[in-house]
Amino acid sequence: MLFMELKITNLSKDFRKTKAVNQVSYTFHSGVYGLLGINGAGKTTLMRMLTTLLNPTSGEITWDGEDVFKMDKAYRKLLGYLPQDFGVYPDFSVQDYLRYIAALKNLTPTEAKEKVQEVLLLTGMTQFKGKKMRTLSGGMKRRAGIAQAVLNDPKILVLDEPTAGLDPSERIRFRNLISELAADRIVLLSTHIVSDVESVAGQIILMKEGRFVATGTTEELIAACPDKGWLCNVPKDEVYAYHQKYRVANVKTLSDHAQLRILSQDAPMPGAVPEETSLEDVFLSYFGERSGGEDGNGMV
Amino acid sequence: MTLMGYELKKMVSKRTNQIVLFLLVLLVAYTSSKTLKQVEWIDEAGNPITGRAAAVKLRQDMEPWTGTLDQPMLESALVRLKEIYGTPQPDLRPGENNWLLRHNLQGIKHVADLIGLAYGDEYEDETYAEMIESLQSEDLLRFYENKIAGHMAFLYKEGNWGYYSYTEEEKQYIMEQYRSLETPIEVGYQEGWVQASEQIPSLMKYCVILLSFLLAGIFADEFSWKTDSVYYNTYHGRTKSTVIKLLLGFITITLVYWLCMGCFSLVVLGNLGTDGAELMLQSCPRYWSVRYDMTFLQYYGLILGAGYIGFLFMGFLVMWVSAKTKSSVLAVLIPSVMLLLPMFLREIFNPFLRKVIGLLPHWLMDIEQAIRYQYLYKVFGQVTCLVPIVLVMYSSLSILFALLCYWEYRHKQIA
Numbered sequence: 001m002l003f004m005e006l007k008i009t010n011l012s013k014d015f016r017k018t019k020a021v022n023q024v025s026y027t028f029h030s031g032v033y034g035l036l037g038i039n040g041a042g043k044t045t046l047m048r049m050l051t052t053l054l055n056p057t058s059g060e061i062t063w064d065g066e067d068v069f070k071m072d073k074a075y076r077k078l079l080g081y082l083p084q085d086f087g088v089y090p091d092f093s094v095q096d097y098l099r100y101i102a103a104l105k106n107l108t109p110t111e112a113k114e115k116v117q118e119v120l121l122l123t124g125m126t127q128f129k130g131k132k133m134r135t136l137s138g139g140m141k142r143r144a145g146i147a148q149a150v151l152n153d154p155k156i157l158v159l160d161e162p163t164a165g166l167d168p169s170e171r172i173r174f175r176n177l178i179s180e181l182a183a184d185r186i187v188l189l190s191t192h193i194v195s196d197v198e199s200v201a202g203q204i205i206l207m208k209e210g211r212f213v214a215t216g217t218t219e220e221l222i223a224a225c226p227d228k229g230w231l232c233n234v235p236k237d238e239v240y241a242y243h244q245k246y247r248v249a250n251v252k253t254l255s256d257h258a259q260l261r262i263l264s265q266d267a268p269m270p271g272a273v274p275e276e277t278s279l280e281d282v283f284l285s286y287f288g289e290r291s292g293g294e295d296g297n298g299m300v
Numbered sequence: 301m302t303l304m305g306y307e308l309k310k311m312v313s314k315r316t317n318q319i320v321l322f323l324l325v326l327l328v329a330y331t332s333s334k335t336l337k338q339v340e341w342i343d344e345a346g347n348p349i350t351g352r353a354a355a356v357k358l359r360q361d362m363e364p365w366t367g368t369l370d371q372p373m374l375e376s377a378l379v380r381l382k383e384i385y386g387t388p389q390p391d392l393r394p395g396e397n398n399w400l401l402r403h404n405l406q407g408i409k410h411v412a413d414l415i416g417l418a419y420g421d422e423y424e425d426e427t428y429a430e431m432i433e434s435l436q437s438e439d440l441l442r443f444y445e446n447k448i449a450g451h452m453a454f455l456y457k458e459g460n461w462g463y464y465s466y467t468e469e470e471k472q473y474i475m476e477q478y479r480s481l482e483t484p485i486e487v488g489y490q491e492g493w494v495q496a497s498e499q500i501p502s503l504m505k506y507c508v509i510l511l512s513f514l515l516a517g518i519f520a521d522e523f524s525w526k527t528d529s530v531y532y533n534t535y536h537g538r539t540k541s542t543v544i545k546l547l548l549g550f551i552t553i554t555l556v557y558w559l560c561m562g563c564f565s566l567v568v569l570g571n572l573g574t575d576g577a578e579l580m581l582q583s584c585p586r587y588w589s590v591r592y593d594m595t596f597l598q599y600y601g602l603i604l605g606a607g608y609i610g611f612l613f614m615g616f617l618v619m620w621v622s623a624k625t626k627s628s629v630l631a632v633l634i635p636s637v638m639l640l641l642p643m644f645l646r647e648i649f650n651p652f653l654r655k656v657i658g659l660l661p662h663w664l665m666d667i668e669q670a671i672r673y674q675y676l677y678k679v680f681g682q683v684t685c686l687v688p689i690v691l692v693m694y695s696s697l698s699i700l701f702a703l704l705c706y707w708e709y710r711h712k713q714i715a
Binding site for chain 2: 015045048051052053054055072073076077079081082083085086087088089090091092096099100101103104105106145148149152
């Protein structure tokens, strides 16, 4: 008998003429999976199908061999989900909100009381439990979001852009929290911030235009990446020409020249120093100049 | 707290809803007070009093004119009316300004009006004195015959509205109903019921408009607050919780309706009195053309029952639209449109359109008009009136919209 297997087979979702998710297949077992892609790659649509919020146009999602849409409530009992666009009931206190979600997740009042205390502690929200949700900062709302997601001790935890809008210290805290939660469950973490995935995900899935373009561990993806990182010192007036010819991962302007980090199979110029390839390089190699450009945060 | 408790908390903690609840209280208080002021009694000096005190005085004045409206009572009434109109008065102006005439008439007004309707071709204050002057006691023997003859003329005399509005079969059906009415009728004080029945439709209409604000948010707020993704992702999100939301809608409709109408009825009937509950509608001049043997108590029960069905229908429709559109905006407009539309359509005289208007839900909140206007339909080969049709139709539609609402919300896709 299979155990803890979430399988997607030829899964597609069309929105009118757009194929948001296009014939993807994959099998998830226990562990943290990082779903990496630029905005519009189809990550959120995929996650919404995995959480039964959206019906697929075609294909199948099964949990231990059973169709998740037919399982209905039984499948949702296994789910925890933090959506990208996480909304709250403005006039509920944090504690009320969590108790309400606990009730929706079929926890008895006694279980809910215990579990709410536990998740408040886990997310560091105990002291804010009486605060109205509308008064919470973005970071605190996210923490309340993760708290609600784990209330039912889910076997499948889906986190869509959980670190979006958080400051660096909140992001680190969040990543640590995800690592703590990873035991004995499937954690699917979607983001376009490479460092978030790199630090916590065992398996990484690169998604582009609705398809899985590469999957594997960080090391496997780096090994499979056709490009390597090169550090090159070039005259300032030639920076544009290099941008046109190569994928430039980084530009550092110095007093008399510019230092470029270029992704290329071969050395782009004499004197170029080879550097260790990172996951960011892999990301850039697959997604090119569009990566990280859409939200303008340049995180890649 | 249970799921219902949390849903209720979501509803009542919303500022808009708190304002709506406050407005509902104000509305009931205002309508009740306005209704009490409709009952007026004028003393010998021409000073009017209104409300409870007026009702007490009026009841005393009407005491001698309470009982069976038979030949002896009609004859006594005619004598008294001749006396009133025959006495020289300082300023015998017709209508509202003549306080002395109004003072003298107020105890016998209900009988006077019924005589006017039975013997006056076109009952008007100006011609009334002349009519009373010419009327003899033997003429009163034809009081009930005249009533039937008047209804017949309405249907068969060219130039009358009824002449053009009904088929021969419908006219016969109407006349049969008139002939089957019990006679002689009992008359007496019934101001509490009359005023309550007259004013309650306005209260219902404003209440249902306000109620739509409470109901529209039950389903749509999950989307406007962007809590839908988490909500639908939970164990009960698509099942039990949707039922709870629907149940909350039903409870809200029921509570708002019965509390508002109950308080109004309690204040109005408590102050103006419940006397006349067993009197037939036809004993009131306002209901002269009613074709049903129905007491005021039964009639008020019908008004309340039909209004409740109207509230259920509008309420579930509002919830369904809000669930369908994921927004409250369109949903809150529904009751206003449904109630205003017939006002415009009514101006167009067309027999077919008249039949269509007759099936609109606003009648449920205006059952008085539905009873007074004679809308007829042919169902399974039988001519039947509007009221049972709208009651059955909108009860069924309420259930249908409740089911549609559940289906819509349960299967919502969150893109």
